[in-house]
Amino acid sequence: MIDIFQGIAFFNFIFFSILIWLHKDKIDYAIYIFSFFLLGKGLTLFSNLILTKAIFPSNETILNTGIVLNSFLFFYAPFLCFFALSVVYGAVSLKKYWIHFIPFVLFLLLNTIVVFARLTKVEESVFVKILDIRSTFTKLYYVQVVGYTIASIWILHSYKSESVRFQKMSRWLKGVLIAFFTVWMLFLASSVTETNVNLSEGFTFLGVLLLLLLSNIVIVFLLNNPEFFYNHLSVKLQKLPDDKKATRAVYEKLCQLIVEQQLYKKADLKIGDLSEAIQESSRAVSKVINSHYGGNFNDFINSYRIEEAKKLLRNEDEEITILTILYEAGFNSKSVFNTVFKKMEGETPSSYRKKYLTSMYS
Structure with a gap:
């Protein structure tokens, strides 16, 4: 059941990302930034399905691909913060914030080394050390996502505006951020209680279920409030009269x-x-x-x-x-x-x- 939920959430996140890119000339810049968060989260869910062998269980090439794709675990969190900054200040220069992608690059390098070690069949002791380093680095994930989520909420909370559009968008975004924060906490609880299999799987199930709900909530919000996704120079989709x-x-x-x-x-x-x-x-x-x-x-x-x-x-x-x-x-x-x-x-x-x-x- 967990794998099915992850698969549906993966599809929703990737589908929504593609939908945004196909209309990027009309989409508000902040939503375009948000699409990279959805992409990163979607690819991470896909890599989880591969690594747990829920899909393609006996294909080594796919498994190595899943290891590399798992690098996106450290990719998407900064985009929550960039999204909040874009909502408040308009377009932000990602080049200025390049330092935020260092954890992603390092994890990508570690995963590439793991794949290389698998392909070249290095000594088992060396391979174990590489996996230990990767495992230690992975633990920083929760520090990253929690930190960026809190920072994003603070950016929105500290900015005061009388704009009705901003206030409604801000309320929606805060709700999404709090929901994601809850997801991180559930996954963290699952990791901490991994010695108790039933409890750990319970936390994981709740986290994946909430992710699935979030992926659908985002799409529903888009359909019901297109004016917050499309900029003023674009078409606003509303219920049409018969005239x-x-x-x-x-x-x-x-x-x-x-x-x-x-x-x-x-x-x-x-x-x-x-x-x-x-x-x-x-x-x-x-x-x-x-x-x-x-x-x-x-x-x-x-x-x-x-x-x-x-x-x-x-x-x-x-x-x-x-x-x-x-x-x-x-x-x-x-x-x-x-x-x-x-x-x-x-x-x-x-x-x-x-x-x-x-x-x-x-």
């Missing part, structure tokens, strides 16, 4: 046109310009925006402008003034820009830029 004019196809066409032609950069853009561009009446365009975006024309266009402004504010060239940025994004008034930005992001443009630059160089 033929308010179809998803029209909305997608409208969004694509705005992005490709960067129409949001026109400060004097009017709804009539959009209706003419997609050859629909102004009333139809207004109805499509209200139905699928959930707001009026001004809020709809300003959401594009704010995303453009955020991208420019994350530019490390501090000589680019906020005045230049607001004009480049399509605004023609500093007061309007500040008001709209604070309404949508919960803070001023200056505060957003300062926090982002601080996160990059702290």
Whole structure:
């Protein structure tokens, strides 16, 4: 039963990762970062199935592959922290955090040595020493995942924002992190009680079951709250009305046109310009925006402008003034820009830029 649960959870994590990558141009950057956590966790579950010989029990090549794939045990935890940072500060540079991948590289090296030793059939005493070193290193896993999980929760907890979008996303992420923390604790309990087979297997079963539930919860959350996964410059999938004019196809066409032609950069853009561009009446365009975006024309266009402004504010060239940025994004008034930005992001443009630059160089 444990193997079946692990197999389903593996499929769900990998499937969700692929789904994100196929839509990475539309997906919010923070969700793109989260996909690497799902990938690492999925590959680790797959390696567990191989190493316990639940699948391909007599294939030595597959077994060696499973040993190497097990290196991802130390890969995914940092991405929880990177995800939290991306939710709070926007895109983060992974090159800056390269040091966090050292445990993964070291474990990959150890596993490669184990596979090499198996293939070359080294002396048993030498092989045992190699396995002992690997086993000792593996014990650091719980320190890593617990540390990164707590750090991620703290990042979200310490950041204050009036943005409704951030608050809802933050609550969901905290819940996921707490659930993963529970999983780590169950697996740790299983490791500590390994002398008691029944108790150890019980903890393992609960941990795998919770992982399976989490993998499905993530997908359900995506389907029910696509606006938290897709950025403002993308299509938002919502329940469609029966009105033929308010179809998803029209909305997608409208969004694509705005992005490709960067129409949001026109400060004097009017709804009539959009209706003419997609050859629909102004009333139809207004109805499509209200139905699928959930707001009026001004809020709809300003959401594009704010995303453009955020991208420019994350530019490390501090000589680019906020005045230049607001004009480049399509605004023609500093007061309007500040008001709209604070309404949508919960803070001023200056505060957003300062926090982002601080996160990059702290």
